[in-house]
Amino acid sequence: MDTLVIVSSEKVTDILDYTILIPAIEKSLAEFSKRTGVIQPVRNVVLIPESEGFLGCMPVYSREDDILATKIVSFFPQNKDVSTHHAVILVFCAHTGIPKALLDGDVITAKRTAATSAVATKYLVNGKPDVLALLGSGVQARSHVAALCELFTFKEIRIWNHRFDGAVKLAKEIGLNCAACRDVSEAVKNADVIVTVTSAKDPVLRLDWVKPGAHINAVGACRPDWSEIDADLMKSAVVYVDSREGAIKESGDIILSQAEIYAEIGEVILGTREAMRKKTTVFKSLGMAIEDGIAAKLVINKLGIQ
Numbered sequence: 102m103d104t105l106v107i108v109s110s111e112k113v114t115d116i117l118d119y120t121i122l123i124p125a126i127e128k129s130l131a132e133f134s135k136r137t138g139v140i141q142p143v144r145n146v147v148l149i150p151e152s153e154g155f156l157g158c159m160p161v162y163s164r165e166d167d168i169l170a171t172k173i174v175s176f177f178p179q180n181k182d183v184s185t186h187h188a189v190i191l192v193f194c195a196h197t198g199i200p201k202a203l204l205d206g207d208v209i210t211a212k213r214t215a216a217t218s219a220v221a222t223k224y225l226v227n228g229k230p231d232v233l234a235l236l237g238s239g240v241q242a243r244s245h246v247a248a249l250c251e252l253f254t255f256k257e258i259r260i261w262n263h264r265f266d267g268a269v270k271l272a273k274e275i276g277l278n279c280a281a282c283r284d285v286s287e288a289v290k291n292a293d294v295i296v297t298v299t300s301a302k303d304p305v306l307r308l309d310w311v312k313p314g315a316h317i318n319a320v321g322a323c324r325p326d327w328s329e330i331d332a333d334l335m336k337s338a339v340v341y342v343d344s345r346e347g348a349i350k351e352s353g354d355i356i357l358s359q360a361e362i363y364a365e366i367g368e369v370i371l372g373t374r375e376a377m378r379k380k381t382t383v384f385k386s387l388g389m390a391i392e393d394g395i396a397a398k399l400v401i402n403k404l405g406i407q
């Protein structure tokens with residue numbers, strides 16, 4: 102085996118800028134929805150009952166992008182002093198199958214998920230958004246603020262968390278235009294963009310709290326029996342997903358509510374499905390291996406890894 106290069110989270114952080122990541126993710130979402138050059142099975146998951154978590158394996162091949170890679174990601178929701186998600190991404194030569202690089206996947210997972218929501222918001226938000234509401238105050242909440250602020254200038258950012266001190270801490274980090282809220286209804290009132298990034302297994306966001314025409318990035322609840330969004334909201338919104346196949350197998354928000362999927366976000370980017378900006382829209386994100394593969398490729402290209 103040729104030398105396998107190990108890429109640390111520090112290196113990934115240095116290289117992976119949203120200005121390059123967001124357009125690359127946009128292109129890869131479109132590529133995925135063309136159904137021609139990307140082979141990506143639905144995540145294979147081993148459940149770990151003791152910790153109510155899982156280990157997921159996410160392989161992908163993209164002919165167009167010359168990517169052969171797999172992410173392995175763990176989710177231990179009860180972790181207290183360490184992160185709840187950990188990941189590595191193994192990149193292979195797409196022509197020989199020789200392993201090339203092993204990258205830390207924590208930062209890539211945080212940034213590519215937020216970049217994906219930023220792309221979905223760009224296509225689905227109704228006009229220029231002033232108010233952003235985040236439900237959850239962990240890793241993804243932080244990366245979502247950074248990615249969304251790359252594309253939009255919010256007058257107000259509101260944070261709710263099931264533990265109020267988490268919301269207060271994040272609000273202080275973000276600064277002046279940001280407030281911690283004690284209730285979800287207060288956080289999302291008149292919000293133009295809402296991001297749900299919690300480890301909740303039951304709905305935290307309800308239909309009657311959401312402004313008609315708002316755009317919601319529903320990022321948590323990645324198991325078929327978990328949900329973050331109540332069924333009435335799911336059924337009344339226009340629902341977009343990253344992958345139809347993934348959503349009908351993994352998303353409790355969709356399975357439990359029986360909401361209809363209108364389109365993949367890649368189809369909107371391709372122009373084959375409409376962006377219903379004036380309606381309330383939900384982008385249900387589960388996370389795709391092609392997002393990890395593209396992000397990993399940006400990093401290894403920059404490092405000159407052949």
Ligand SMILES: NC(=O)C1=CN([C@@H]2O[C@H](COP(=O)(O)OP(=O)(O)OC[C@H]3O[C@@H](n4cnc5c(N)ncnc54)[C@H](O)[C@@H]3O)[C@@H](O)[C@H]2O)C=CC1
Pocket residue numbers: 176184185186210214237238239240241242262263264267298299300301302305320321322323386387388389
């Ligand atoms: N769609 C995607 O591509 C990805 C989705 N995720 C999901 O996003 C969510 C957030 O991930 P991270 O920020 O990395 O996790 P984190 O552990 O850093 O943050 C989780 C947040 O949820 C809150 N929380 C925990 N239990 C809760 C409950 N029962 N009800 C309400 N809030 C609760 C925590 O206080 C914390 O603010 C998770 O559901 C995770 O699985 C994570 C990575 C990728």
Ligand SMILES: O=C([O-])C1=[NH+]CCC1
Pocket residue numbers: 174176186210323387388389
């Ligand atoms: O795509 C991803 O890496 C994940 N989605 C849900 C948990 C981790």
